[in-house]
Amino acid sequence: MKVEDPRNLRSIGDSTSIRDIWDLPSSQIMKFSFSVRVWSKLDRARTGTLNLGTGKPLADTPCLLLTTRKGLPAFITPELLDEIYPAANLLQISPIHFLETPPTSLISGVGGIHLLVGLPEYGLAAFARDSLMCEANGQGTTKLGAAFETSGGRRLVGPSKYMELVNALKPDFWGSLPDEVPAWVSTKRNRMSVDRTLNWLDHCLSLHSVGAIFGTVVGGVDLELRMHSAQETAKRRVSGFSLGGFGLGESKEERAALLEVAIERLPAELPRHVSGLGMPEEVLEAVSAGCDILDSTYPHTLTTGGYAMTFPLSIQDEHDSEKLSIEECATLGSDSSKINLRSMSYRSDTSPLLKSCECHACCKYSRAYIHHLLNTHEMLAQTLLDIHNVTHYLRFFAAIREAISQNSFDQYKSWFVSRRR
Amino acid sequence: MTILCALKRAHLCTNSLGMALQFEILARYKRARAAKLTLPHFTCQTPLFMPVGTQGTVKGLTSSQLEDAGCQIVLGNTYHLALRPGADLLEQLGGLHHFMNWSRALLTDSGGFQMVSLLHLADITEAGVTFQSPVDGTSMLLTPEESIHIQNKIGADIIMALDDVVKTTITGPRIEEAMYRTLRWIDRCIAAHSRPSEQNLFGIVQGGLDPHLRDVCCQGLVDRNLPGYAIGGLAGGEDKDSFWRVVAQCTAQLPEDKPRYVMGVGFPLDIVVCSALGADMYDCVYPTRTARFGTALIPEGMLKLKNADMATDVRPLDASCSCMVCKRYTRAYLHTLVTREAMGSQLISYHNVAYMMKLNNDLHKSILEGCFPQFVQGFLRMQFPKGNVPLWVCNAMEVAGIDISMCLSPEVASS
Numbered sequence: 001m002k003v004e005d006p007r008n009l010r011s012i013g014d015s016t017s018i019r020d021i022w023d024l025p026s027s028q029i030m031k032f033s034f035s036v037r038v039w040s041k042l043d044r045a046r047t048g049t050l051n052l053g054t055g056k057p058l059a060d061t062p063c064l065l066l067t068t069r070k071g072l073p074a075f076i077t078p079e080l081l082d083e084i085y086p087a088a089n090l091l092q093i094s095p096i097h098f099l100e101t102p103p104t105s106l107i108s109g110v111g112g113i114h115l116l117v118g119l120p121e122y123g124l125a126a127f128a129r130d131s132l133m134c135e136a137n138g139q140g141t142t143k144l145g146a147a148f149e150t151s152g153g154r155r156l157v158g159p160s161k162y163m164e165l166v167n168a169l170k171p172d173f174w175g176s177l178p179d180e181v182p183a184w185v186s187t188k189r190n191r192m193s194v195d196r197t198l199n200w201l202d203h204c205l206s207l208h209s210v211g212a213i214f215g216t217v218v219g220g221v222d223l224e225l226r227m228h229s230a231q232e233t234a235k236r237r238v239s240g241f242s243l244g245g246f247g248l249g250e251s252k253e254e255r256a257a258l259l260e261v262a263i264e265r266l267p268a269e270l271p272r273h274v275s276g277l278g279m280p281e282e283v284l285e286a287v288s289a290g291c292d293i294l295d296s297t298y299p300h301t302l303t304t305g306g307y308a309m310t311f312p313l314s315i316q317d318e319h320d321s322e323k324l325s326i327e328e329c330a331t332l333g334s335d336s337s338k339i340n341l342r343s344m345s346y347r348s349d350t351s352p353l354l355k356s357c358e359c360h361a362c363c364k365y366s367r368a369y370i371h372h373l374l375n376t377h378e379m380l381a382q383t384l385l386d387i388h389n390v391t392h393y394l395r396f397f398a399a400i401r402e403a404i405s406q407n408s409f410d411q412y413k414s415w416f417v418s419r420r421r
Numbered sequence: 422m423t424i425l426c427a428l429k430r431a432h433l434c435t436n437s438l439g440m441a442l443q444f445e446i447l448a449r450y451k452r453a454r455a456a457k458l459t460l461p462h463f464t465c466q467t468p469l470f471m472p473v474g475t476q477g478t479v480k481g482l483t484s485s486q487l488e489d490a491g492c493q494i495v496l497g498n499t500y501h502l503a504l505r506p507g508a509d510l511l512e513q514l515g516g517l518h519h520f521m522n523w524s525r526a527l528l529t530d531s532g533g534f535q536m537v538s539l540l541h542l543a544d545i546t547e548a549g550v551t552f553q554s555p556v557d558g559t560s561m562l563l564t565p566e567e568s569i570h571i572q573n574k575i576g577a578d579i580i581m582a583l584d585d586v587v588k589t590t591i592t593g594p595r596i597e598e599a600m601y602r603t604l605r606w607i608d609r610c611i612a613a614h615s616r617p618s619e620q621n622l623f624g625i626v627q628g629g630l631d632p633h634l635r636d637v638c639c640q641g642l643v644d645r646n647l648p649g650y651a652i653g654g655l656a657g658g659e660d661k662d663s664f665w666r667v668v669a670q671c672t673a674q675l676p677e678d679k680p681r682y683v684m685g686v687g688f689p690l691d692i693v694v695c696s697a698l699g700a701d702m703y704d705c706v707y708p709t710r711t712a713r714f715g716t717a718l719i720p721e722g723m724l725k726l727k728n729a730d731m732a733t734d735v736r737p738l739d740a741s742c743s744c745m746v747c748k749r750y751t752r753a754y755l756h757t758l759v760t761r762e763a764m765g766s767q768l769i770s771y772h773n774v775a776y777m778m779k780l781n782n783d784l785h786k787s788i789l790e791g792c793f794p795q796f797v798q799g800f801l802r803m804q805f806p807k808g809n810v811p812l813w814v815c816n817a818m819e820v821a822g823i824d825i826s827m828c829l830s831p832e833v834a835s836s
Contacts, residue, residue, distance in 0.1 A: 069762045071754075077767055079745050080483065101732050102753040110735055110751060118749025151761060348510055364484070364522045368514055372477065372506045379481035379763060 032173060032212035032239055034061075034271040034292070040409045044263060044290030047404040050271060052123045052172045057089040061271065061292040062283075062404075064397045065092035065125055066390060067132060067300050071117035074300060075379075075386040078118050083360055084387065086394040090123040092295045094130040095165035095174075096148045099155055104168035112170030112210075126166055126174035126211075127242060128157075129275045131297045136248060136276075138181035138189070143196065146179055159203035170210045175242035175273065176201040178216040183249035190220040194229045197244070201236060212239035214273055217262050221250045226258050230265035240271040243291065247276025252285075259289035280311070280337070280396065281420065284413045287400055299389035302338060303382055306374050308353040309392040311337040313399040315415055320356060337420060339367075341385065346371040359391035360384075440648045441578070441621045444680050448789045451822035452672065452699035455788035458680055460578040461619055462518065463525040465493040467680065467701040468784045470692065470777045471528060472709065475501050477521040480709045481767040482774065484523045490744065490771065491778035493525055494578070496704045499571055500532035500539075500563070504556050508574040516576030527577035528704070531568045531610075533584045533625070534685070537657065545585065547602065565609040573616050581651065582610040584625040589659035596629035599654075603627040604641045611645065621648035623682060626671050629654060630663045639674040649680040652700070656685035661813040665694055669820050672699035689718060689780055693800055694814060696784050697793075697821035703781075708773035713766040715759040718776045720803040724752070726769065731756035744775035794823045801828040808833055 140147030145158030278296030628634030687705020758765030808830025
């Protein structure tokens with residue numbers, strides 16, 4: 001596919017057939033589509049809208065897919081999720097979580113993942129990789145399928161099983177089954193991963209009946225293989241791309257080049273998802289390279305560690321934020337980006353986690369209370385911290401979109417990275 | 422019969438000394454009553470169940486979720502709160518209400534129950550109880566004065582007198598000693614109470630399973646004219662027939678115009694029986710604890726979500742429940758979450774708390790509407806579809822004046 005000058009592009013719907021859209025009355029059907037509104041001048045960053053179809057949220061990109069455990073966020077119950085602003089309405093689900101129970105016939109019978117997890121109006125995206133529970137190290141994967149560590153031991157999932165799950169779950173969009181390998185594998189193994197992932201994509205395409213399919217691009221740290229994988233994937237009838245195999249041991253320099261060679265070869269009008277680049281700097285780097293949809297375990301990781309995100313979201317914000325000296329940070333176990341609520345210094349601190357935040361946790365509870373909940377091992381600690389961390393990270397993505405819209409993403413990125421050093 | 426319950430008699434506490442509540446009985450059916458309990462932070466309706474928020478939080482639920490479920494009073498444990506975060510800190514931060522962002526009513530226990538639950542760490546003398554802290558090993562002497570002092574700092578709407586709690590399964594002179602000590606301690610509690618116009622001090626009836634000891638204790642406490650009374654020392658493994666008899670004896674002896682609280686009771690069946698016998702308030706960790714083990718409370722009894730047959734059950738937990746969980750989830754999905762993901766226990770806790778609130782609301786409404794016996798009959802039919810209602814329930818209902826013969830199978834009815 002020829003890459004056109006991105007500045008000339010307009011909204012172009014995907015090429016999936018009518019069968020791809022799940023059971024809505026035909027008169028109301030809106031297809032999955034993606035349109036770019038503003039292209040950054042200095043890099044490949046872009047902001048646009050992901051339209052998941054009738055009755056679904058319109059998601060502005062670059063956007064965050066929240067991590068889930070069996071379809072729901074680990075700590076936030078659905079009615080609290082509904083309250084989060086900016087809207088937390090895009091979730092990543094892993095078909096692998098549904099290998100054991102419930103049976104696929106039942107998932108299909110209740111109407112798919114949206115109804116199963118009680119979130120009919122949310123955008124749910126299925127990607128195989130589960131960065132929380134299972135490291136994608138390529139071990140155990142054979143020509144029959146990719147290996148995943150599950151609670152029931154290591155399981156081999158081939159494209160047929162994978163598609164059985166996807167077709168039952170009926171996600172809004174989903175990535176083809178990849179054979180992901182870490183940076184340190186041999187070129188031979190890496191080449192095998194590329195060929196296998198392409199084969200599996202064709203297999204998935206032949207079995208696919210619902211949702212928009214994202215072809216997965218792999219290739220490890222080999223530039224040639226990355227190019228080849230991207231080129232070949234772009235030839236398939238897909239609605240978007242998923243960049244696999246990142247965050248698996250590649251260096252920062254390697255990563256920039258790998259993202260560049262792959263994205264250069266993908267049609268500019270289709271959305272790109274990337275997995276495994278979830279830290280704030282990684283997000284900025286991926287967005288700068290042209291990624292639109294990102295998943296991240298960062299909020300979850302901070303929450304489970306007892307941390308709350310406090311980094312300023314804009315230059316103006318920075319002037320209002322608390323300033324801590326290096327010594328203070330060291331005693332508190334905090335830094336300029338986050339505070340450690342386990343620290344005794346918050347024992348009697350009646351202020352909210354973050355003054356400028358309007359999330360449920362910040363409006364209603366104090367640092368002292370959350371410190372107490374952590375100290376007494378009460379589950380509510382994680383719920384409140386996660387509400388805050390998810391809200392803050394969604395606000396970070398909103399700030400990124402705003403910067404791209406204002407044509408100042410490059411400055412935003414430089415400012416952000418420099419203050420984190 | 423219905424004329425009786427249609428009679429609406431208001432009982433207002435007119436005593437302005439040491440009362441921070443109003444208790445107005447709206448309707449009765451025989452011994453059962455439906456009342457309006459006005460506390461400093463919230464106006465409640467009884468019968469009412471109080472979920473336990475030991476350390477200033479009901480396991481995993483936010484205060485807005487507790488409100489949505491219909492909770493009126495949350496119980497905090499003085500002993501645990503005194504250890505963490507500490508009474509002085511709670512006072513400094515504006516009391517427990519403010520700390521846990523709970524605007525409705527609170528009740529704190531006295532720490533007495535921990536004499537049983539943490540007995541291996543407790544040493545009980547006339548002065549008070551010396552606990553060894555399970556957190557850092559230091560010892561703390563909890564006297565009646567200290568318990569009240571801490572509870573004054575925590576600031577709950579209802580505070581409990583320190584009692585000498587013994588296991589009901591124990592027999593012998595220790596029961597008698599504990600009862601008389603409880604009576605001696607109540608005066609020390611009353612004397613120590615510094616906020617009687619903002620907090621209501623409830624006395625606790627002790628005396629094990631001995632009717633005479635219970636009688637002495639009831640009388641002694643009634644003489645002190647307290648804002649409310651609790652029946653303590655039950656729900657600790659005694660046989661059910663003894664349990665309900667103690668409740669029936671105490672509710673008959675305690676004043677009509679004061680709330681009666683049966684401590685530690687939380688099984689739905691026990692709540693229905695105690696309400697029929699004239700009790701008003703209950704607390705238990707059961708709904709949230711059983712939820713964490715994967716059991717949901719439903720009108721038919723218990724639903725064990727871990728069971729394999731749940732894996733393919735697409736019904737909601739309880740079709741008659743309108744809580745968020747029953748509106749959104751199938752049993753099959755909860756089966757996949759339960760015990761593996763924290764979310765499973767959170768969702769089932771939410772439902773169980775909502776179930777308990779609905780049960781108590783139904784009790785209140787049925788007494789108000791004059792159809793309490795019908796409600797009890799319907800409840801027993803659901804719980805015991807085969808008519809095998811336990812004998813103790815039949816005996817208790819006879820004393821409560823509620824005919825449940827239509828709920829019984831022929832074998833039970835004839836025995």
